[in-house]
Amino acid sequence: MKTPTRNPLWAMFVLLTALLWLTARTTPGLTLITVGSLAGYLGHPWWGLAAIAVGALIYAEQCSRTPYTPCLRCKGSGHHRTRRARPCRPCRGKGVRMRWGRAVMNAYRRATYTTPTAPAARPARPFTPNTYADVLRESADDTDRR
Numbered sequence: 001m002k003t004p005t006r007n008p009l010w011a012m013f014v015l016l017t018a019l020l021w022l023t024a025r026t027t028p029g030l031t032l033i034t035v036g037s038l039a040g041y042l043g044h045p046w047w048g049l050a051a052i053a054v055g056a057l058i059y060a061e062q063c064s065r066t067p068y069t070p071c072l073r074c075k076g077s078g079h080h081r082t083r084r085a086r087p088c089r090p091c092r093g094k095g096v097r098m099r100w101g102r103a104v105m106n107a108y109r110r111a112t113y114t115t116p117t118a119p120a121a122r123p124a125r126p127f128t129p130n131t132y133a134d135v136l137r138e139s140a141d142d143t144d145r146r
Contacts, residue, residue: 029059063101071097 024031032055040048070076071091078095079085087093 027059027062029055029057029062031055032058059101060105063099063105067098067102068096069099071095 020031032051034055036048036051036053036055038048039045039051071078071088071094073090074080074088074095076095077088078091078093079087088095091097
């Protein structure tokens with residue numbers, strides 16, 4: 001009787017399937033962007049562009065809903081495990097980091113948002129005596145003549 005042998009390719013397939021499932025569950029937008037670029041590379045450019053567009057929309061929605069994600073370095077605890085507790089450098093001890101897509105959205109918003117300009121303000125005091133009084137008197141005389 002032969003002893004069954006395990007195929008290492010089957011184990012690799014199982015690991016890759018689990019990794020793909022985890023990736024698709026946590027960041028479906030980035031998964032679609034990756035699949036779309038792979039489809040474009042394999043000779044299906046239109047399917048690739050469609051997958052990338054849908055993936056970008058999904059990732060933008062995810063970034064607007066949940067802009068922060070647990071820090072990858074400290075796994076959300078906010079500090080490193082050493083003899084003495086010290087804050088995590090990437091998240092500065094907060095335990096969360098901003099998604100790069102949200103950082104791009106914020107930078108775009110800052111760059112394109114313009115505040116309305118205020119009208120030019122008069123100086124606090126006139127440079128010469130009776131400057132404002134003369135201007136106001138002249139404008140009052142103009143309205144009386146009309």
